[in-house]
Amino acid sequence: VLQATRPTAVNLGWALARLRGVWRAACSRGAAPRDIASLLREAADRLHREDTAMCRRIGEAGLALVPRGATILTHCNTGVLATGGIGTALGVVYTAHAMGRAVRVIATETRPLRQGARLTAWELSRAGVPVNVIADSAAASLMAQGEVDLVVTGADRIAANGDTANKIGTYMLAVLADAHRIPFYVAAPMSTFDPSLPDGAGIPIERRDPAELDAAPGVEARNPAFDMTPARLIGAIITDRGVLRAPYAEAIDAVMGEHADGPRA
């Protein structure tokens, strides 16, 4: 049931598989239900601690890509409200802020669920990071006016060649950044990589309730919740194992191969 809630993202399935492994091992040892629950709780706490450390490492890795005084455009929410730590794309922002880089953020509203306007704006402003919200459709003109220095987004699933599925609108930002010669980066932990998929064509794109778009009565909305950004539009992938650059197939293979026991294990 939990896994079916997020067909596009792969981290949740990865975390559930880890907990299922703990549960099966305990069952096969004939552990008592109370002990199994306790083992699962320990495994979940360990996941949480790892997630916190992973966010910190993503933030540190991304620092090299953030010039002093940069205005960073980001999409959706990828911060303390979305992860166990300081976040992925927002982890980069928080780390740059903490290091005195004097960054500013432009948060896209992120229709239809408005995670940028509601969540990203809230947590950045609470942390003292200067932030403005814009309509998703205003990103292009701000780029044309030279008001965006770089774009950093999160990822829901990254294929073996670097193709990245993320919140609807991410591909839009990648195309626009490319047209305006603005760096476009993805920030994500290794658990977001899905080496079983050669490219993004195989990533299922969840379609959500058309009612989220509140169209005029009798009119059907189309509401894909994610889109796919091809690797060629991604300037770098900022991971908890460092900054990956194209060609991504080799770069991803190299960092995943270093850890033969699987992602972040």
Added chain:
Amino acid sequence: VLQATRPTAVNLGWALARLRGVWRAACSRGAAPRDIASLLREAADRLHREDTAMCRRIGEAGLALVPRGATILTHCNTGVLATGGIGTALGVVYTAHAMGRAVRVIATETRPLRQGARLTAWELSRAGVPVNVIADSAAASLMAQGEVDLVVTGADRIAANGDTANKIGTYMLAVLADAHRIPFYVAAPMSTFDPSLPDGAGIPIERRDPAELDAAPGVEARNPAFDMTPARLIGAIITDRGVLRAPYAEAIDAVMGEHADGPRA
């Protein structure tokens, strides 16, 4: 007061100037207030009839650009709810529909005021034109999937070189259409042209109430209501005097010169 409500659009100012001309001429003849009111009413009715005819001519001119079975992406509202007739960009859609071209429409939601989801979707569906609403940020991925055959938008003001100011997000669509090699057209009456401006840099961009974006408490939104699309991204401008193609400075000059008494006079 009326004119100050729309700093970016130029049609309203043009229509008000025409009515002011009627008023001044009547005043200088010493006409009675009741007669002045009646003359203004007549002039306004004439404007309305002209607007209806102008929409029809835009629709007819645009027909040549709409292949049978085309899926047309449009932005904001430019139809019967926005003009005195069948509309500008939607005038093209309605005409193609009436001529049996079997067109379909994708209407962008158009944040923040949602004219696409509320108005365009309503009037197209009422007229029997198949229409789907999408989030503004979903246009890019639909283009990548080959689901958009052409983009047609309206215009609030067109400079002498063809640079066009229109609802925020129009420039986004023009850049995305260019990146996906999809034709991008603007539909507008001659009264939308402002030959006094050599290019789009001089068009004032209205900034509306940040509250329209409903950001988290304490966070400032930036809410430009329009953006500027450079002429080089516009495949054609569909007008009531025919379809204009680049180089626009010459094309605009030629059609405006044909009518030495001014736009649509």
